Amino acid sequence: MIAIIDYGVGNLFSLKSSFSHIGADIVVTSDKKVIDNAEKIILPGVGAFSDAAQKLRDMELEKFLKEQAEKGKYIMGICLGMQLLFDKSFEYGEHKGLSLIEGEIRPISDVIPKEYKIPHMGWNPLVFENGKHPLFKYINEGDCVYFVHSYYGANCSKSVIATAEYGEKLTAAVARENVLGCQFHPEKSGEVGMNILKAFCELKEGTLC
Amino acid sequence: MITKRIIPCLDVRDGRVVKGINFEGLKDVSSPVELAKYYSANGADELVFYDITASSDGRKIFTEILTETAKNVFIPMTVGGGINTIDDFDRVLNCGADKVSVNSGAIRNPDLIGEAAKLYGDQCVVLSVDIKRVDGVFRVFAKGGREDTGLEAIEWIKRCVGNGAGEVVVNSIDTDGVKGGFDIEMLDKVCNAVSVPVIASGGAGKISDFITLFNTLPKVDAGLAASIFHFGEVKISDLKNEMKKNNIPTRM
Numbered sequence: 001m002i003a004i005i006d007y008g009v010g011n012l013f014s015l016k017s018s019f020s021h022i023g024a025d026i027v028v029t030s031d032k033k034v035i036d037n038a039e040k041i042i043l044p045g046v047g048a049f050s051d052a053a054q055k056l057r058d059m060e061l062e063k064f065l066k067e068q069a070e071k072g073k074y075i076m077g078i079c080l081g082m083q084l085l086f087d088k089s090f091e092y093g094e095h096k097g098l099s100l101i102e103g104e105i106r107p108i109s110d111v112i113p114k115e116y117k118i119p120h121m122g123w124n125p126l127v128f129e130n131g132k133h134p135l136f137k138y139i140n141e142g143d144c145v146y147f148v149h150s151y152y153g154a155n156c157s158k159s160v161i162a163t164a165e166y167g168e169k170l171t172a173a174v175a176r177e178n179v180l181g182c183q184f185h186p187e188k189s190g191e192v193g194m195n196i197l198k199a200f201c202e203l204k205e206g207t208l209c
Numbered sequence: 210m211i212t213k214r215i216i217p218c219l220d221v222r223d224g225r226v227v228k229g230i231n232f233e234g235l236k237d238v239s240s241p242v243e244l245a246k247y248y249s250a251n252g253a254d255e256l257v258f259y260d261i262t263a264s265s266d267g268r269k270i271f272t273e274i275l276t277e278t279a280k281n282v283f284i285p286m287t288v289g290g291g292i293n294t295i296d297d298f299d300r301v302l303n304c305g306a307d308k309v310s311v312n313s314g315a316i317r318n319p320d321l322i323g324e325a326a327k328l329y330g331d332q333c334v335v336l337s338v339d340i341k342r343v344d345g346v347f348r349v350f351a352k353g354g355r356e357d358t359g360l361e362a363i364e365w366i367k368r369c370v371g372n373g374a375g376e377v378v379v380n381s382i383d384t385d386g387v388k389g390g391f392d393i394e395m396l397d398k399v400c401n402a403v404s405v406p407v408i409a410s411g412g413a414g415k416i417s418d419f420i421t422l423f424n425t426l427p428k429v430d431a432g433l434a435a436s437i438f439h440f441g442e443v444k445i446s447d448l449k450n451e452m453k454k455n456n457i458p459t460r461m
Contacts, residue, residue, distance in 0.1 A: 013305045017280045047330060117406055119332050119375070122211045122430065123254055123460040144212060144460040146285060148307075148332050165210055188307065190249060190284050 001025045002201065003038035005065070007055045009080070010046035018187035022194050024201050032064055040200070041068060045080030049089040049105060049151070052080055053097065062098065069100050074178045074203055082174065082181030083151065091151050100179045103156025108149070112167040119150040124164040124184075126172055133161040133175055134203060138195035145172070145184040145192055153183065178205075212460040213423050213452065214254040214431035215445055216408065217438040219244060221290075222261045224270040226439065239439065242277050248438070249282045252445045254460055256282065257310070257378075257433060260290030261353070272304055279305025289337055293317065298325050302333075310335040310378060313351045315369060316358055326373025331405075336374035338366060340395060341382040347395060354382045362395075363402050370403045377403060378433065381411040388414025388437070391422045396429055406430035416443055416451050423457045 002019065004012055006028045019026040019042075027034055035041060043065065045052045056062045069075045077085045086097045089105035097105070108118055123144040128136060147164065153171035162173040164184075174181045180200070186193035219226045219241050226241050245256055258278070260271045268291065275288060288301040289310030298309050309329075315321050315336065326334045339350040340362045347362035366377055379399050381392030391412045400407050409422055410433040419432045437443045452459040 011302055011305070013276075013303065014279055014283070014307075017305065018283050021281070021283065117404055117430075120211070121332055121376075121406060122214060124211050125460075147211075188283060188285050193283060 001027060001038045002040045002042060003035045004028045004042045004044060005035065005061065005081075006030045007052075007059050007061060009052045009055055010044060012044060015042065015044055015078070015187045018194065018197060019201075022198050022201065024197070030059055030061065032061075035064070035068065038073075040074040040203075041065070041076070043075060043077040043081035043084060045078070045084060047080060049080065049083055049091040049097075050093065050095045052084060053089075053095055056084065056098075066098055066100065069098075069179050072178050072205065074180070074200070075100070076200055077181040078187070079149065079183060079185060082183055083153065085174070085179060085181050086153060086156065089151065101153070101156060101159050101174050101176055101181060103153050103159065103174075105151045106154040108152050108166075108170065111152075111154075112170075116167040119148055120152075120164075120166050120170065121148045122146070123189075124166060124172075126162045126164060127169070128162055129160045133173070135161065135173065135175065135180060135196060135199050137199040137202075139192050139199075143192045145182075145186065145189040145196075147172075147184045149183055153181075210458045211430075212254070212458045213429075214408075214460075215252070215419070215448060215452075216255045216257055216287075216431050216433040217244075217248045217253050217445070218257040218259065218410070218433050218435040220259045220261050220435065221271055221274060223267050224274060227261070241274050242281065244439070245278045245282045248445065249284050252449050252461070253284065255285045255287065255431070257287045257289065258306075259310075260288070262291070272300060275301060275304035275306060287335055289335070293321070295321075295324055295328065298329065298333075302329065308333050308335050308376070310337045311374075312337040312339065316349065316351050316360070319368075319372070322369050322374050323372040326375070331373045331375035334374050335376045335378060336366065336369045337378040337380065338362060339380050339382055347398065350382060354385075363398055366399055367402050370405055374405065376406045376408065376430075378408040378410050384412030385410075386436075387412060390414065390418040391432070393422070393425055396422075396426055400426060400428040408433050410434070413437055413443070416448050419448055420451060420455050420457070423452065424455065
């Protein structure tokens, strides 16, 4: 079973529907017992980093999720959920993340040319980095996924498994052993997105590069 | 490189998709859920649902249709029509909408965009504007294009973007339903006035109209149309093949 963490950030309807669509056994929960029993974890999130990080702390999920990841359980962050896995974020100040992925979250405006619009919103092709990660087992390089973000994962070159070209190479997905993250929204990326979720569901210990 | 989006628009009344010519003489087309599934499978990059229902019963059906669509279709969905309050935002976002489009609601209550952007983020708030030339001036029309608000369109758009609208749908009443191509002059003015994504609407009649749009105005992010897709005059897959041939960044 896959636990989608419900910590009061954003709407989980589409995420839940997409996993149901591919036939995955899912539960939307904030109950630690349920999460502990789940095989894998999805950390969603939209909105501001500091609010989301605070909510995780308020619900005593910050340390708990770190422990779950350190036990070797697969955890995948999506969009802001991916950003929360990093050491820290510079979105409106400086805020601590879960430090499961080395690197930090910085404004896109720092790196992209001025004529590019912010947020980076729309369908952008994926460029695989550091080989083809098992998460991308069912898709091809150049397949498009749907992005909506104004901040990006910086200084995380060791963990980057995909980037997207937007005047600059932006981090699209990261992985470090059992910890994964997608900046884009697989649940809104049509068939390509469903194939990424399917590959995530199938990940087993020993399948990582 | 981010790709240019092709967006079919579904006007929904009493649970059915309809599309009018110049906003009048609505014709029944098909089931919204089935049409949405079909478009998603055939390359649509996003869907827009407009609720043109007047009754509260119709609104309930619309909400059910949205929920059913979001359970089956996994591409971004923008919802508009009858969005006047934050409660309306909540109602459609809870059904799986990703973005909410405001039109007359923002004209009646200019604070709506700002409040919504603060709650849900700029990326969630889409300004939809119906524009018509009146004595050579671009004017904003309300109530489905029936009422001249007297507002100058470019100023209105700038003001709404300043308040937090993260995207603008420009619907030219002058070219809508005519099928003679998008309103390049109007779109050019809007693109030069704002830095958020601009979606062109009104006037597409054939594939080459989209090619002309993206080649003439590389700043336009998306092309929106309804009847030409609903009646099969333009197949999205053919359109995208042609865009690719013309070196327009396209999601295949």
